[in-house]
Amino acid sequence: MRSPAEISEAVGAKMRDRLQETLARRAELLGVGVDARAEAAGKAGTGASTAASAAASAVPAAASIGEAVRHEWAAPPMHSDAAIRAQTGQGWDEWIDAIDAGVGRDAAHPRIVEWVMANSAQNGWWSQGIAVSFERMTGRRLAGQMPDGTFTANRSRTLPVDREVLRELIADDAARDALLGFETEFRSKVASKTYKVLLARDGQPIGGLLFTFDPAPNGRTKFAIAHEKLQVVDEIELWKAHWGVWLDALELAFA
Structure with a gap:
Protein backbone atom coordinates (compact mmCIF):
# COMPACT_ATOMS: atom_id res chain seq x y z
CA MET A 1 0.00 0.00 0.00
CA ARG A 2 1.15 3.53 -0.72
CA SER A 3 2.40 5.74 2.09
CA PRO A 4 0.23 8.66 3.32
CA ALA A 5 2.54 11.06 1.49
CA GLU A 6 2.19 9.16 -1.79
CA ILE A 7 -1.60 8.96 -1.48
CA SER A 8 -1.81 12.66 -0.64
CA GLU A 9 0.31 13.64 -3.62
CA ALA A 10 -1.75 11.45 -5.95
CA VAL A 11 -5.06 12.90 -4.74
CA GLY A 12 -3.71 16.45 -4.76
CA ALA A 13 -2.50 16.10 -8.34
CA LYS A 14 -5.90 14.78 -9.46
CA MET A 15 -7.73 17.60 -7.70
CA ARG A 16 -5.52 20.56 -8.63
CA ASP A 17 -7.58 21.85 -11.55
CA ARG A 18 -10.89 20.98 -9.93
CA LEU A 19 -9.97 22.90 -6.79
CA GLN A 20 -9.20 26.01 -8.82
CA GLU A 21 -12.60 25.73 -10.51
CA THR A 22 -14.34 25.29 -7.15
CA LEU A 23 -12.57 28.28 -5.62
CA ALA A 24 -13.36 30.46 -8.63
CA ARG A 25 -17.03 29.51 -8.42
CA ARG A 26 -17.02 30.14 -4.67
CA ALA A 27 -15.63 33.63 -5.25
CA GLU A 28 -18.51 34.31 -7.63
CA LEU A 29 -21.05 33.06 -5.11
CA LEU A 30 -19.64 35.16 -2.30
CA GLY A 31 -19.54 38.18 -4.57
CA VAL A 32 -23.07 38.00 -5.96
CA GLY A 33 -24.76 35.28 -3.91
CA VAL A 34 -27.11 35.91 -1.05
CA ASP A 35 -25.43 35.96 2.34
CA ALA A 36 -27.72 34.12 4.73
CA ARG A 37 -25.63 34.73 7.82
CA ALA A 38 -27.18 36.30 10.90
CA GLU A 39 -27.19 40.09 10.95
CA ALA A 40 -26.34 40.16 14.62
CA ALA A 41 -24.47 37.78 16.89
CA GLY A 42 -26.82 35.49 18.76
CA LYS A 43 -29.66 36.11 16.29
CA ALA A 44 -28.88 33.64 13.56
CA GLY A 45 -31.16 34.28 10.65
CA THR A 46 -33.01 37.16 12.35
CA GLY A 47 -34.42 39.38 9.66
CA ALA A 48 -35.16 37.29 6.61
CA SER A 49 -32.41 37.35 4.02
CA THR A 138 -40.90 31.99 10.20
CA GLY A 139 -38.10 32.61 7.68
CA ARG A 140 -35.29 32.90 10.19
CA ARG A 141 -33.49 29.78 9.00
CA LEU A 142 -33.20 28.03 5.66
CA ALA A 143 -33.22 24.25 5.40
CA GLY A 144 -29.66 23.13 6.11
CA GLN A 145 -28.76 26.33 7.93
CA MET A 146 -26.99 26.13 11.27
CA PRO A 147 -27.94 28.20 14.35
CA ASP A 148 -25.07 30.60 13.60
CA GLY A 149 -26.44 31.25 10.11
CA THR A 150 -23.83 29.21 8.22
CA PHE A 151 -24.38 26.10 6.11
CA THR A 152 -22.92 22.59 5.92
CA ALA A 153 -22.27 20.36 2.89
CA ASN A 154 -22.15 16.59 3.47
CA ARG A 155 -20.68 13.75 1.40
CA SER A 156 -19.91 10.15 2.27
CA ARG A 157 -18.51 7.06 0.61
CA THR A 158 -17.91 3.47 1.67
CA LEU A 159 -14.27 2.86 0.82
CA PRO A 160 -12.44 -0.49 0.60
CA VAL A 161 -9.96 0.69 3.22
CA ASP A 162 -9.60 0.02 6.94
CA ARG A 163 -10.69 3.00 9.00
CA GLU A 164 -7.37 3.22 10.84
CA VAL A 165 -5.64 3.79 7.51
CA LEU A 166 -8.01 6.69 6.77
CA ARG A 167 -7.60 8.10 10.26
CA GLU A 168 -3.82 8.01 9.90
CA LEU A 169 -4.09 9.77 6.55
CA ILE A 170 -6.20 12.66 7.88
CA ALA A 171 -4.10 13.01 11.05
CA ASP A 172 -0.80 13.18 9.13
CA ASP A 173 0.38 16.78 9.53
CA ALA A 174 3.08 16.37 6.89
CA ALA A 175 0.76 15.13 4.14
CA ARG A 176 -2.66 16.63 4.93
CA ASP A 177 -2.25 19.95 3.08
CA ALA A 178 -1.41 18.14 -0.15
CA LEU A 179 -4.24 15.67 0.41
CA LEU A 180 -6.94 18.32 0.84
CA GLY A 181 -5.44 21.10 -1.26
CA PHE A 182 -5.62 23.69 1.53
CA GLU A 183 -3.64 25.06 4.41
CA THR A 184 -4.96 22.89 7.22
CA GLU A 185 -5.06 22.87 11.00
CA PHE A 186 -5.81 19.64 12.83
CA ARG A 187 -8.13 20.49 15.74
CA SER A 188 -8.77 17.07 17.30
CA LYS A 189 -6.97 14.61 19.50
CA VAL A 190 -5.62 11.66 17.53
CA ALA A 191 -7.69 9.31 19.71
CA SER A 192 -10.96 11.15 18.98
CA LYS A 193 -13.71 9.28 17.13
CA THR A 194 -14.14 12.18 14.71
CA TYR A 195 -11.53 14.54 13.29
CA LYS A 196 -11.95 18.28 12.78
CA VAL A 197 -9.70 20.07 10.29
CA LEU A 198 -9.81 23.82 9.62
CA LEU A 199 -9.21 24.96 6.05
CA ALA A 200 -7.62 28.14 4.71
CA ARG A 201 -6.36 29.45 1.39
CA ASP A 202 -3.70 32.17 1.41
CA GLY A 203 -4.50 32.67 5.07
CA GLN A 204 -8.23 33.16 4.48
CA PRO A 205 -10.51 30.65 6.27
CA ILE A 206 -12.74 28.44 4.12
CA GLY A 207 -14.64 26.65 6.86
CA GLY A 208 -13.73 23.35 8.40
CA LEU A 209 -14.12 19.65 7.71
CA LEU A 210 -15.54 17.15 10.16
CA PHE A 211 -14.51 13.58 9.29
CA THR A 212 -16.21 10.47 10.63
CA PHE A 213 -15.01 6.89 10.17
CA ASP A 214 -17.54 4.09 10.66
CA PRO A 215 -16.56 0.44 10.14
CA ALA A 216 -18.33 -1.40 7.32
CA PRO A 217 -18.35 -5.12 6.45
CA ASN A 218 -15.32 -6.78 4.86
CA GLY A 219 -12.78 -4.35 6.25
CA ARG A 220 -14.33 -1.32 4.56
CA THR A 221 -15.07 2.10 6.06
CA LYS A 222 -17.99 4.47 5.68
CA PHE A 223 -16.09 7.72 5.39
CA ALA A 224 -18.13 10.91 5.85
CA ILE A 225 -17.17 14.53 5.31
CA ALA A 226 -19.08 17.55 6.62
CA HIS A 227 -17.80 20.87 5.26
CA GLU A 228 -18.96 23.36 7.88
CA LYS A 229 -19.14 27.16 8.16
CA LEU A 230 -20.14 27.79 4.55
CA GLN A 231 -21.30 31.36 4.07
CA VAL A 232 -24.10 31.15 1.49
CA VAL A 233 -26.66 28.48 0.71
CA ASP A 234 -25.41 27.96 -2.86
CA GLU A 235 -22.07 26.76 -1.49
CA ILE A 236 -23.72 23.54 -0.32
CA GLU A 237 -24.06 22.02 -3.78
CA LEU A 238 -20.71 23.46 -4.87
CA TRP A 239 -18.79 21.75 -2.09
CA LYS A 240 -20.86 18.55 -2.23
CA ALA A 241 -19.78 18.19 -5.84
CA HIS A 242 -16.17 19.06 -5.01
CA TRP A 243 -15.85 16.52 -2.20
CA GLY A 244 -17.59 13.92 -4.34
CA VAL A 245 -14.82 14.25 -6.94
CA TRP A 246 -12.25 14.25 -4.14
CA LEU A 247 -13.65 10.95 -2.85
CA ASP A 248 -13.36 9.55 -6.37
CA ALA A 249 -9.68 10.54 -6.44
CA LEU A 250 -9.09 9.10 -2.97
CA GLU A 251 -10.70 5.79 -3.86
CA LEU A 252 -8.61 5.60 -7.03
CA ALA A 253 -5.43 6.30 -5.04
CA PHE A 254 -6.14 3.28 -2.84
CA ALA A 255 -6.90 0.99 -5.80
Whole structure:
Protein backbone atom coordinates (compact mmCIF):
# COMPACT_ATOMS: atom_id res chain seq x y z
CA MET A 1 0.00 0.00 0.00
CA ARG A 2 1.15 3.53 -0.72
CA SER A 3 2.40 5.74 2.09
CA PRO A 4 0.23 8.66 3.32
CA ALA A 5 2.54 11.06 1.49
CA GLU A 6 2.19 9.16 -1.79
CA ILE A 7 -1.60 8.96 -1.48
CA SER A 8 -1.81 12.66 -0.64
CA GLU A 9 0.31 13.64 -3.62
CA ALA A 10 -1.75 11.45 -5.95
CA VAL A 11 -5.06 12.90 -4.74
CA GLY A 12 -3.71 16.45 -4.76
CA ALA A 13 -2.50 16.10 -8.34
CA LYS A 14 -5.90 14.78 -9.46
CA MET A 15 -7.73 17.60 -7.70
CA ARG A 16 -5.52 20.56 -8.63
CA ASP A 17 -7.58 21.85 -11.55
CA ARG A 18 -10.89 20.98 -9.93
CA LEU A 19 -9.97 22.90 -6.79
CA GLN A 20 -9.20 26.01 -8.82
CA GLU A 21 -12.60 25.73 -10.51
CA THR A 22 -14.34 25.29 -7.15
CA LEU A 23 -12.57 28.28 -5.62
CA ALA A 24 -13.36 30.46 -8.63
CA ARG A 25 -17.03 29.51 -8.42
CA ARG A 26 -17.02 30.14 -4.67
CA ALA A 27 -15.63 33.63 -5.25
CA GLU A 28 -18.51 34.31 -7.63
CA LEU A 29 -21.05 33.06 -5.11
CA LEU A 30 -19.64 35.16 -2.30
CA GLY A 31 -19.54 38.18 -4.57
CA VAL A 32 -23.07 38.00 -5.96
CA GLY A 33 -24.76 35.28 -3.91
CA VAL A 34 -27.11 35.91 -1.05
CA ASP A 35 -25.43 35.96 2.34
CA ALA A 36 -27.72 34.12 4.73
CA ARG A 37 -25.63 34.73 7.82
CA ALA A 38 -27.18 36.30 10.90
CA GLU A 39 -27.19 40.09 10.95
CA ALA A 40 -26.34 40.16 14.62
CA ALA A 41 -24.47 37.78 16.89
CA GLY A 42 -26.82 35.49 18.76
CA LYS A 43 -29.66 36.11 16.29
CA ALA A 44 -28.88 33.64 13.56
CA GLY A 45 -31.16 34.28 10.65
CA THR A 46 -33.01 37.16 12.35
CA GLY A 47 -34.42 39.38 9.66
CA ALA A 48 -35.16 37.29 6.61
CA SER A 49 -32.41 37.35 4.02
CA THR A 50 -33.10 37.64 0.33
CA ALA A 51 -32.47 33.89 0.12
CA ALA A 52 -35.07 33.24 2.79
CA SER A 53 -37.54 35.40 0.91
CA ALA A 54 -36.85 33.44 -2.26
CA ALA A 55 -37.35 30.20 -0.37
CA ALA A 56 -40.64 31.48 0.99
CA SER A 57 -41.95 32.13 -2.50
CA ALA A 58 -40.83 28.68 -3.64
CA VAL A 59 -42.37 26.72 -0.74
CA PRO A 60 -46.14 26.29 -0.80
CA ALA A 61 -48.24 27.64 2.02
CA ALA A 62 -48.92 25.11 4.75
CA ALA A 63 -52.54 24.61 3.76
CA SER A 64 -51.56 23.62 0.21
CA ILE A 65 -49.56 20.63 1.47
CA GLY A 66 -52.33 19.31 3.62
CA GLU A 67 -51.63 21.03 6.94
CA ALA A 68 -54.59 22.76 8.58
CA VAL A 69 -52.77 25.83 9.93
CA ARG A 70 -53.24 29.58 9.67
CA HIS A 71 -49.63 30.64 9.22
CA GLU A 72 -47.87 30.58 5.89
CA TRP A 73 -44.47 28.92 6.12
CA ALA A 74 -41.25 30.27 4.66
CA ALA A 75 -39.93 26.67 4.68
CA PRO A 76 -41.29 23.29 5.84
CA PRO A 77 -40.82 22.17 9.47
CA MET A 78 -38.89 19.07 10.47
CA HIS A 79 -42.08 17.13 11.29
CA SER A 80 -45.61 17.16 9.92
CA ASP A 81 -48.37 18.99 11.75
CA ALA A 82 -49.96 15.63 12.61
CA ALA A 83 -46.69 14.30 14.06
CA ILE A 84 -46.00 17.35 16.23
CA ARG A 85 -49.60 17.39 17.44
CA ALA A 86 -49.40 13.69 18.38
CA GLN A 87 -46.16 14.30 20.29
CA THR A 88 -46.94 17.61 22.00
CA GLY A 89 -50.70 18.10 21.87
CA GLN A 90 -50.22 21.24 19.75
CA GLY A 91 -49.88 21.78 16.02
CA TRP A 92 -47.38 24.12 14.39
CA ASP A 93 -49.93 26.93 14.34
CA GLU A 94 -50.16 26.83 18.13
CA TRP A 95 -46.39 26.49 18.54
CA ILE A 96 -45.70 29.56 16.42
CA ASP A 97 -48.22 31.57 18.43
CA ALA A 98 -46.87 30.25 21.74
CA ILE A 99 -43.22 31.03 20.97
CA ASP A 100 -44.11 34.45 19.57
CA ALA A 101 -46.04 35.26 22.75
CA GLY A 102 -43.47 33.65 25.03
CA VAL A 103 -39.79 34.13 24.31
CA GLY A 104 -40.43 36.13 21.13
CA ARG A 105 -39.51 35.69 17.48
CA ASP A 106 -36.16 37.47 17.76
CA ALA A 107 -34.82 35.22 20.53
CA ALA A 108 -31.58 33.36 19.84
CA HIS A 109 -31.84 29.65 19.07
CA PRO A 110 -30.60 28.40 22.49
CA ARG A 111 -33.10 30.67 24.24
CA ILE A 112 -35.99 29.23 22.19
CA VAL A 113 -34.89 25.69 23.08
CA GLU A 114 -34.70 26.61 26.76
CA TRP A 115 -38.13 28.21 26.64
CA VAL A 116 -39.73 25.17 24.98
CA MET A 117 -38.20 22.82 27.55
CA ALA A 118 -39.27 25.06 30.44
CA ASN A 119 -42.82 25.48 29.16
CA SER A 120 -43.63 21.98 27.95
CA ALA A 121 -42.97 18.34 28.73
CA GLN A 122 -40.65 17.94 25.72
CA ASN A 123 -37.12 16.60 26.05
CA GLY A 124 -34.06 18.22 24.51
CA TRP A 125 -34.35 16.43 21.16
CA TRP A 126 -37.96 17.48 20.57
CA SER A 127 -37.28 20.98 21.88
CA GLN A 128 -34.45 21.37 19.38
CA GLY A 129 -36.73 20.18 16.59
CA ILE A 130 -39.46 22.60 17.60
CA ALA A 131 -36.99 25.50 17.73
CA VAL A 132 -35.43 24.66 14.35
CA SER A 133 -38.87 24.20 12.76
CA PHE A 134 -40.08 27.51 14.20
CA GLU A 135 -37.03 29.26 12.71
CA ARG A 136 -37.60 27.62 9.33
CA MET A 137 -41.32 28.35 9.18
CA THR A 138 -40.90 31.99 10.20
CA GLY A 139 -38.10 32.61 7.68
CA ARG A 140 -35.29 32.90 10.19
CA ARG A 141 -33.49 29.78 9.00
CA LEU A 142 -33.20 28.03 5.66
CA ALA A 143 -33.22 24.25 5.40
CA GLY A 144 -29.66 23.13 6.11
CA GLN A 145 -28.76 26.33 7.93
CA MET A 146 -26.99 26.13 11.27
CA PRO A 147 -27.94 28.20 14.35
CA ASP A 148 -25.07 30.60 13.60
CA GLY A 149 -26.44 31.25 10.11
CA THR A 150 -23.83 29.21 8.22
CA PHE A 151 -24.38 26.10 6.11
CA THR A 152 -22.92 22.59 5.92
CA ALA A 153 -22.27 20.36 2.89
CA ASN A 154 -22.15 16.59 3.47
CA ARG A 155 -20.68 13.75 1.40
CA SER A 156 -19.91 10.15 2.27
CA ARG A 157 -18.51 7.06 0.61
CA THR A 158 -17.91 3.47 1.67
CA LEU A 159 -14.27 2.86 0.82
CA PRO A 160 -12.44 -0.49 0.60
CA VAL A 161 -9.96 0.69 3.22
CA ASP A 162 -9.60 0.02 6.94
CA ARG A 163 -10.69 3.00 9.00
CA GLU A 164 -7.37 3.22 10.84
CA VAL A 165 -5.64 3.79 7.51
CA LEU A 166 -8.01 6.69 6.77
CA ARG A 167 -7.60 8.10 10.26
CA GLU A 168 -3.82 8.01 9.90
CA LEU A 169 -4.09 9.77 6.55
CA ILE A 170 -6.20 12.66 7.88
CA ALA A 171 -4.10 13.01 11.05
CA ASP A 172 -0.80 13.18 9.13
CA ASP A 173 0.38 16.78 9.53
CA ALA A 174 3.08 16.37 6.89
CA ALA A 175 0.76 15.13 4.14
CA ARG A 176 -2.66 16.63 4.93
CA ASP A 177 -2.25 19.95 3.08
CA ALA A 178 -1.41 18.14 -0.15
CA LEU A 179 -4.24 15.67 0.41
CA LEU A 180 -6.94 18.32 0.84
CA GLY A 181 -5.44 21.10 -1.26
CA PHE A 182 -5.62 23.69 1.53
CA GLU A 183 -3.64 25.06 4.41
CA THR A 184 -4.96 22.89 7.22
CA GLU A 185 -5.06 22.87 11.00
CA PHE A 186 -5.81 19.64 12.83
CA ARG A 187 -8.13 20.49 15.74
CA SER A 188 -8.77 17.07 17.30
CA LYS A 189 -6.97 14.61 19.50
CA VAL A 190 -5.62 11.66 17.53
CA ALA A 191 -7.69 9.31 19.71
CA SER A 192 -10.96 11.15 18.98
CA LYS A 193 -13.71 9.28 17.13
CA THR A 194 -14.14 12.18 14.71
CA TYR A 195 -11.53 14.54 13.29
CA LYS A 196 -11.95 18.28 12.78
CA VAL A 197 -9.70 20.07 10.29
CA LEU A 198 -9.81 23.82 9.62
CA LEU A 199 -9.21 24.96 6.05
CA ALA A 200 -7.62 28.14 4.71
CA ARG A 201 -6.36 29.45 1.39
CA ASP A 202 -3.70 32.17 1.41
CA GLY A 203 -4.50 32.67 5.07
CA GLN A 204 -8.23 33.16 4.48
CA PRO A 205 -10.51 30.65 6.27
CA ILE A 206 -12.74 28.44 4.12
CA GLY A 207 -14.64 26.65 6.86
CA GLY A 208 -13.73 23.35 8.40
CA LEU A 209 -14.12 19.65 7.71
CA LEU A 210 -15.54 17.15 10.16
CA PHE A 211 -14.51 13.58 9.29
CA THR A 212 -16.21 10.47 10.63
CA PHE A 213 -15.01 6.89 10.17
CA ASP A 214 -17.54 4.09 10.66
CA PRO A 215 -16.56 0.44 10.14
CA ALA A 216 -18.33 -1.40 7.32
CA PRO A 217 -18.35 -5.12 6.45
CA ASN A 218 -15.32 -6.78 4.86
CA GLY A 219 -12.78 -4.35 6.25
CA ARG A 220 -14.33 -1.32 4.56
CA THR A 221 -15.07 2.10 6.06
CA LYS A 222 -17.99 4.47 5.68
CA PHE A 223 -16.09 7.72 5.39
CA ALA A 224 -18.13 10.91 5.85
CA ILE A 225 -17.17 14.53 5.31
CA ALA A 226 -19.08 17.55 6.62
CA HIS A 227 -17.80 20.87 5.26
CA GLU A 228 -18.96 23.36 7.88
CA LYS A 229 -19.14 27.16 8.16
CA LEU A 230 -20.14 27.79 4.55
CA GLN A 231 -21.30 31.36 4.07
CA VAL A 232 -24.10 31.15 1.49
CA VAL A 233 -26.66 28.48 0.71
CA ASP A 234 -25.41 27.96 -2.86
CA GLU A 235 -22.07 26.76 -1.49
CA ILE A 236 -23.72 23.54 -0.32
CA GLU A 237 -24.06 22.02 -3.78
CA LEU A 238 -20.71 23.46 -4.87
CA TRP A 239 -18.79 21.75 -2.09
CA LYS A 240 -20.86 18.55 -2.23
CA ALA A 241 -19.78 18.19 -5.84
CA HIS A 242 -16.17 19.06 -5.01
CA TRP A 243 -15.85 16.52 -2.20
CA GLY A 244 -17.59 13.92 -4.34
CA VAL A 245 -14.82 14.25 -6.94
CA TRP A 246 -12.25 14.25 -4.14
CA LEU A 247 -13.65 10.95 -2.85
CA ASP A 248 -13.36 9.55 -6.37
CA ALA A 249 -9.68 10.54 -6.44
CA LEU A 250 -9.09 9.10 -2.97
CA GLU A 251 -10.70 5.79 -3.86
CA LEU A 252 -8.61 5.60 -7.03
CA ALA A 253 -5.43 6.30 -5.04
CA PHE A 254 -6.14 3.28 -2.84
CA ALA A 255 -6.90 0.99 -5.80
